[in-house]
Amino acid sequence: SQNSLSPSRKPSKSGSSKGGKLILKTAKGTRDYHPAEMAVRRTVFDKIKSVFHMHGAVEIETPVFELKEVLTGKYGEDSKLIYDLEDQGGELLSLRYDLTVPFARYVAQNKIDNISRYHIARVYRRDNPAITRGRYREFYQCDFDIAGAYDLMLPDAECLQVIHQVLASLDLGLFTIKVNHRKLLDGLFGACGVPIEKFRSICSAVDKLDKSSWCEVRAEMIGEKGLDEAVADRIGEYVKLNGKQDLLNTLKNDDRLKTNEDAQAGIEELELLLQYTSLLQCDANLLIDMSLARGLDYYTGVIYEAILQEGQVPQQQQESDNSKKKSKKDEEDDGGTVGSVAGGGRYDNLVGMFDPKKRTVPCVGVSFGIERLFAIQERKLKLQDRKLRSRLTSVYVAGVCKGMLHHRLTLCALLHEAEISAETSRKINPKFLTQLQYAEENGIPLVVTIGDSEVSEGVVNVRNTSTRQEEKVPRDQLIQHLKQLLPQL
Amino acid sequence: SQNSLSPSRKPSKSGSSKGGKLILKTAKGTRDYHPAEMAVRRTVFDKIKSVFHMHGAVEIETPVFELKEVLTGKYGEDSKLIYDLEDQGGELLSLRYDLTVPFARYVAQNKIDNISRYHIARVYRRDNPAITRGRYREFYQCDFDIAGAYDLMLPDAECLQVIHQVLASLDLGLFTIKVNHRKLLDGLFGACGVPIEKFRSICSAVDKLDKSSWCEVRAEMIGEKGLDEAVADRIGEYVKLNGKQDLLNTLKNDDRLKTNEDAQAGIEELELLLQYTSLLQCDANLLIDMSLARGLDYYTGVIYEAILQEGQVPQQQQESDNSKKKSKKDEEDDGGTVGSVAGGGRYDNLVGMFDPKKRTVPCVGVSFGIERLFAIQERKLKLQDRKLRSRLTSVYVAGVCKGMLHHRLTLCALLHEAEISAETSRKINPKFLTQLQYAEENGIPLVVTIGDSEVSEGVVNVRNTSTRQEEKVPRDQLIQHLKQLLPQL
Numbered sequence: 005s006q007n008s009l010s011p012s013r014k015p016s017k018s019g020s021s022k023g024g025k026l027i028l029k030t031a032k033g034t035r036d037y038h039p040a041e042m043a044v045r046r047t048v049f050d051k052i053k054s055v056f057h058m059h060g061a062v063e064i065e066t067p068v069f070e071l072k073e074v075l076t077g078k079y080g081e082d083s084k085l086i087y088d089l090e091d092q093g094g095e096l097l098s099l100r101y102d103l104t105v106p107f108a109r110y111v112a113q114n115k116i117d118n119i120s121r122y123h124i125a126r127v128y129r130r131d132n133p134a135i136t137r138g139r140y141r142e143f144y145q146c147d148f149d150i151a152g153a154y155d156l157m158l159p160d161a162e163c164l165q166v167i168h169q170v171l172a173s174l175d176l177g178l179f180t181i182k183v184n185h186r187k188l189l190d191g192l193f194g195a196c197g198v199p200i201e202k203f204r205s206i207c208s209a210v211d212k213l214d215k216s217s218w219c220e221v222r223a224e225m226i227g228e229k230g231l232d233e234a235v236a237d238r239i240g241e242y243v244k245l246n247g248k249q250d251l252l253n254t255l256k257n258d259d260r261l262k263t264n265e266d267a268q269a270g271i272e273e274l275e276l277l278l279q280y281t282s283l284l285q286c287d288a289n290l291l292i293d294m295s296l297a298r299g300l301d302y303y304t305g306v307i308y309e310a311i312l313q314e315g316q317v318p319q320q321q322q323e324s325d326n327s328k329k330k331s332k333k334d335e336e337d338d339g340g341t342v343g344s345v346a347g348g349g350r351y352d353n354l355v356g357m358f359d360p361k362k363r364t365v366p367c368v369g370v371s372f373g374i375e376r377l378f379a380i381q382e383r384k385l386k387l388q389d390r391k392l393r394s395r396l397t398s399v400y401v402a403g404v405c406k407g408m409l410h411h412r413l414t415l416c417a418l419l420h421e422a423e424i425s426a427e428t429s430r431k432i433n434p435k436f437l438t439q440l441q442y443a444e445e446n447g448i449p450l451v452v453t454i455g456d457s458e459v460s461e462g463v464v465n466v467r468n469t470s471t472r473q474e475e476k477v478p479r480d481q482l483i484q485h486l487k488q489l490l491p492q493l
Numbered sequence: 494s495q496n497s498l499s500p501s502r503k504p505s506k507s508g509s510s511k512g513g514k515l516i517l518k519t520a521k522g523t524r525d526y527h528p529a530e531m532a533v534r535r536t537v538f539d540k541i542k543s544v545f546h547m548h549g550a551v552e553i554e555t556p557v558f559e560l561k562e563v564l565t566g567k568y569g570e571d572s573k574l575i576y577d578l579e580d581q582g583g584e585l586l587s588l589r590y591d592l593t594v595p596f597a598r599y600v601a602q603n604k605i606d607n608i609s610r611y612h613i614a615r616v617y618r619r620d621n622p623a624i625t626r627g628r629y630r631e632f633y634q635c636d637f638d639i640a641g642a643y644d645l646m647l648p649d650a651e652c653l654q655v656i657h658q659v660l661a662s663l664d665l666g667l668f669t670i671k672v673n674h675r676k677l678l679d680g681l682f683g684a685c686g687v688p689i690e691k692f693r694s695i696c697s698a699v700d701k702l703d704k705s706s707w708c709e710v711r712a713e714m715i716g717e718k719g720l721d722e723a724v725a726d727r728i729g730e731y732v733k734l735n736g737k738q739d740l741l742n743t744l745k746n747d748d749r750l751k752t753n754e755d756a757q758a759g760i761e762e763l764e765l766l767l768q769y770t771s772l773l774q775c776d777a778n779l780l781i782d783m784s785l786a787r788g789l790d791y792y793t794g795v796i797y798e799a800i801l802q803e804g805q806v807p808q809q810q811q812e813s814d815n816s817k818k819k820s821k822k823d824e825e826d827d828g829g830t831v832g833s834v835a836g837g838g839r840y841d842n843l844v845g846m847f848d849p850k851k852r853t854v855p856c857v858g859v860s861f862g863i864e865r866l867f868a869i870q871e872r873k874l875k876l877q878d879r880k881l882r883s884r885l886t887s888v889y890v891a892g893v894c895k896g897m898l899h900h901r902l903t904l905c906a907l908l909h910e911a912e913i914s915a916e917t918s919r920k921i922n923p924k925f926l927t928q929l930q931y932a933e934e935n936g937i938p939l940v941v942t943i944g945d946s947e948v949s950e951g952v953v954n955v956r957n958t959s960t961r962q963e964e965k966v967p968r969d970q971l972i973q974h975l976k977q978l979l980p981q982l
Contacts, residue, residue: 028602028847030556031586036599039551039610046552058909060886060916060935062528063535067519067631068557068588068615089588090577092619097520099557099578110525113517121528126557130581142556154919161902162919169909283902285910358517397549413650413772420547420658421774427549430643430651446549 033131033141039394044381047392048174049124049146052372055169056122056148059162064121066106068128072096074358078105080301085129099128103147104302104354104369111151111365112358118152118365124374140375149369151355157273160306160350161280163370167310167346168286174377176345178313181289182246184296185274186303186349188255191267192294195260196238198231204301205229210243211297214344218244246293249278277306298349305350306368311343312380345373345380393447398490400448401428402439404455409433411454415464415482419452422483424490426452443469449493450486468493522620522630528883533870536881537663538613538635541861544658545611545637548651553610555595557617561585563847567594569790574618588617592636593791593843593858600640600854601847607641607854613863629864638858640844646762649795649839650769652859656799656835657775663866665834667802670778671735673785674763675792675838677744680756681783684749685727687720693790694718699732700786703833707733735782738767766795787838794839795857800832801869834862834869882936887979889937889958890917891928893944898922900943904953904971908941911972913979915941932958938982939975957982 030036037045075086075098087099100106103123111119124146131141148166150159164181171179189210190203198206209224218240225231225239238260245251252271261267274292281287298307348370356364385392401415412428419426427448429439436453443451451467453474458464464482466489467474477485519525526534564575564587576588589595592612600608613635620630637655639648653670660668678699679692687695698713707729714720714728727749734740741760750756763781770776787796837859845853874881890904901917908915916937918928925942932940940956942963947953953971955978956963966974 027560028598028849029560030602031558031560031584034556034558036556036603037554038603039553039608042552042554057885058912058914060884060914060937062883063531064528065526065531067523067525068617069520069523069631071516071518071520088579088581090579092577095520109517113519114525114527119528128557142558150919152919155921158919158921165906165909280902283899283906285906360517394551395549396546410772413769417654417772417774420654423547425547425549430639430641430647432644432647448549 031141035140035142040391041378041382043392043394044385045378048374048377048381051173052146052170052374053122053124055166055173058169059120059148059166061120061122061148064107064110064123065125066100066103066110066123068125069097069099070106070109072098074098074109075101075105078302078354078357082129085131087128087130100125101129102127103145103371104149104351107147107149107151107369108351108354108367109358111355111367112363116151116365118150118154120148120150122146122148144374144378146372146374147369149367151365151367153366157276157280157306159368160273161277161284161286163348163368164277164281164290164308165284165286167308167370168289170372171310171345174381176312176377176380179289179310179345180291180313181308181310182291182293182296183274183277183306183308184293184298185270185306187266187305188270188274188294189297191261191264191270192239192242195264195267196242197235198239202229202231206231206239207297208299210239210295211299213243213295213297243295246291246295248287248290248292249275251292251294252278273306298347300351302351302354303349304352307349308347308370309344310346312345313343345376346370347373391447395446395448397425397427397446397448398450399424399426399486400439400443400446400451401426402436402443402451402453403429403434404436404453404458406433407456408454411459415452415454418483419486422487424483424486440467440469450489452482520630524629524631529880530867530871532881532883533874534867537863537866537870540662541635541659541863542611542613544655544662547658548609548637548655550609550611550637553596553599553612554614555589555592555599555612557614558586558588559595559598561587563587563598564590564594567791567843567846571618574620576617576619589614590618591616592634592860593638593840596636596638596640596858597840597843597856598847600844600856601852605640605854607639607643609637609639609641611635611637633863633867635861635863636858637861638856640854640856642855646765646769646795648857649762650766650773650775652837652857653766653770653779653797654773654775656797656859657778659861660799660834663870665801665866665869668778668799668834669780669802670797670799671780671782671785672763672766672795672797673782673787674759674795676755676794677759677763677783678786680750680753680759681728681731684753684756685731686724687728691718691720695720695728696786697788699728699784700788702732702784702786732784735780735784737776737779737781738764740781740783741767762795787836789840791840791843792838793841796838797836797859798833799835801834802832834865835859836862880936884935884937886914886916886935886937887939888913888915888975889928889932889935889940890915891925891932891940891942892918892923893925893942893947895922896945897943900948904941904943907972908975911976913972913975929956929958939978941971 069089072088076083079101086101089097103125107123124144126142127145128142148163150162167181189207193203193206194200206225206229209221209229212221222236222240225236226233252275255261255267256271278287281290296307296309298309350368352366353364355367356362399419401412403409403412409432416426416428440451449469451469453465453467462479463476464479465474466477466485558578561577565572568590575590578586592614596612613633615631616634617631637652639651656670678696682692682695683689695714695718698710698718701710711725711729714725715722741764744750744756745760767776770779785796785798787798839857841855842853844856845851888908890901892898892901898921905915905917929940938958940958942954942956952965952967954963955966955974
């Protein structure tokens with residue numbers, strides 16, 4: 005392997021020393037998810053999934069690693085961030101870098117003509133992420149894609165509807181969905197005098213406008229990418245434009261663009277998109293933005309990115325660190341620029357790269373920056389001083405005095421039989437107060453208490469954890485009583 | 494890397510040839526999960542999770558890879574099955590082999606005193622699995638564990654209760670939960686004259702009794718493991734025993750065992766376990782079985798394994814293939830022997846292996862052979878000629894004639910607004926019959942149809958896909974009508 009002679013091979017860097025002292029940590033750029041975090045994740049996933057199901061999407065899952073070859077040539081210079089598995093004899097394998105390329109492989113391999121699928125899973129990038137800003141080497145992606153030959157802009161409009169519905173259901177406040185079109189961009193580049201072989205690299209430069217000033221981007225175009233100053237300045241006039249139908253009208257009649265076929269085709273598609281999204285009631289937050297370019301090479305049509313309005317994003321997430329080199333593409337797929345929580349577009353040629361007969365299936369999709377959405381929800385809960393319950397127990401069974409273990413176990417079995425979640429102490433004679441405290445700390449709404457006198461009377465006490473009120477209930481009426489009480493709590 | 498010069502490095506074996514012809518496949522021993530399979534998985538997971546939540550368990554997640562060091566020395570000779578990541582500079586990493594060792598690392602690292610957690614995730618073993626029998630290199634494990642210092646047998650009984658509840662809720666028919674105790678086994682080995690240094694290797698031999706005859710196991714003990722014939726024959730008398738309290742009574746008074754401290758301690762704990770599981774109403778299918786040994790070294794107390802009764806396991810899963818060498822441990826963790834669907838036990842020392850101060854946290858847990866449970870559910874559905882719906886759409890919006898696109902999109906938006914899942918064709922003018930066929934094929938219960946006359950009358954038709962009956966509904970009453978109708982379908 006490439007680095008086998010590098011000093012980093014020393015065991016001291018591999019998480020342990022020869023002395024047997026294990027450094028107890030997770031791998032760099034990864035983390036454990038604790039119960040409270042998992043509870044937040046569950047609610048976010050559930051909301052997003054219910055939007056996907058609203059559109060008739062099905063779920064698939066692919067392996068965490070692919071043949072190395074499958075990923076080769078898909079990610080440009082960021083291929084260096086791919087995790088390879090060691091060659092232990094057999095196939096050469098790599099951990100997936102995103103969910104889009106495995107999806108294209110899935111569609112090609114299974115000879116699928118059309119599918120709307122979602123896939124929620126972790127992807128792997130050997131980056132040097134700013135972990136303080138919530139960026140990791142192992143992180144979730146949450147993708148919704150429509151593959152299939154359909155009529156122009158109908159699946160594209162549906163993807164924008166999905167973004168709109170997801171962000172609305174997560175109650176994230178104001179957001180903007182920026183939209184652009186690769187054909188319009190290419191037409192623009194052509195009309196401004198960019199040589200065709202520089203289209204993609206100039207597109208990458210434009211893509212940096214979300215974080216850099218036009219001055220910096222212009223300098224990159226001229227200095228690094230060798231563009232004429234006049235050409236760069238012409239582009240500069242366009243990339244500051246945004247709007248809706250008004251913008252499209254301007255561009256349609258623009259002297260440079262009106263004779264450019266690519267540009268006009270892009271404009272026509274965007275007009276259709278505006279029309280459909282209006283019918284689908286998801287156009288309110290849409291903005292056609294000529295500075296949106298998206299980093300990935302494989303986009304062929306409409307591209308988009310959803311951005312939360314400033315002040316609504318938790319501080320930690322907003323912080324921009326320009327002094328550090330960041331992987332532009334990483335930011336992209338993970339939800340895009342600062343404040344960006346979803347992104348995607350049309351990629352009509354990716355499936356064809358896998359098909360032996362080059363048969364392709366047009367695709368359009370969206371990827372949610374789910375880790376950022378988690379972080380925002382966690383921050384919101386914190387601000388509201390709220391906690392999601394990570395355990396879902398309804399009833400705690402407590403012994404008032406010693407010798408109640410058998411009664412407690414029997415009661416637990418009774419409650420479980422009735423599908424009421426119930427816990428009891430795993431000690432023979434726990435202290436009464438310790439038990440009540442456990443119920444309070446864990447937000448268990450009801451405590452069923454039992455002591456010698458309750459046993460002899462054939463009753464139990466049902467105690468409301470928050471009001472601390474108790475009432476006596478005959479044992480044979482306990483289930484019925486709880487089934488009435490619990491839905492009200 | 495080790496094999497960098499081996500012929501297997503040739504690109505032709507890595508999934509592609511230089512000619513550019515990509516062999517379109519997933520990595521060896523892995524597979525894609527299709528929508529219909531995902532629907533089955535969802536139902537199985539949901540049932541299992543609801544049992545875990547019944548016990549107040551919380552959920553955690555750990556990274557898919559760990560520092561190589563974390564896994565080292567935990568899996569004995571099966572360590573060769575661990576997938577290592579290539580050294581690309583930095584830490585040496587391996588894919589997780591099970592969920593137990595990462596859990597112990599999690600408990601130690603986070604200085605947790607007690608937790609009941611579940612974790613459902615895929616694990617990785619570079620084995621040569623019998624894929625026709627549903628065995629893979631990447632497969633799900635579904636673990637429930639209780640960590641913490643509690644009173645004897647209370648958490649252990651709870652784990653048996655969880656197994657009982659999960660298997661009952663999945664409606665798998667008759668099953669047996671075999672139970673044994675490592676202390677009883679060790680006591681037995683000692684009393685029979687096994688030298689102490691051979692305890693673990695003799696235990697491994699006993700563990701093979703689920704697939705091999707006593708003759709074969711005896712031969713292994715004497716031949717490979719160098720045990721005296723007389724000692725082996727003494728063990729042979731015990732390992733054929735099984736029962737409940739009756740068996741424990743026999744063993745308590747057995748001449749060889751009655752003076753053996755380990756054996757008596759094990760017997761006492763098992764008696765307590767029988768008592769608690771009886772109170773928890775989960776002892777009906779319990780059987781103390783002296784031939785149960787479990788392969789993993791780290792067990793220190795009660796061990797158990799749940800087995801479906803023959804004839805209830807799908808044919809494909811039952812098939813036993815003695816001609817091929819199998820990884821015993823793999824079978825174990827993945828649910829154990831043929832027909833086995835869950836297994837686990839107490840492991841009190843594993844957390845201590847990670848703690849710098851050797852502080853340990855006693856643990857007991859169970860791992861469900863979830864891939865087998867999926868396969869059984871799929872087989873059951875097939876036998877019943879039933880299909881689970883992989884898409885959850887309630888309403889399909891169909892145009893009766895051309896020119897209905899705008900109306901269809903508006904209706905979809907209206908339905909989604911009311912949280913009714915709805916799809917419509919992504920073609921401008923789809924054929925009416927094609928639309929109805931789509932709804933039928935995908936089990937979408939209702940079709941809302943609209944044509945020119947409906948538009949002018951301000952109505953739509955609501956068609957029941959299975960009865961094919963239609964009724965006219967005014968557009969402004971559509972939502973109310975569907976909300977009443979859908980729960981009945």
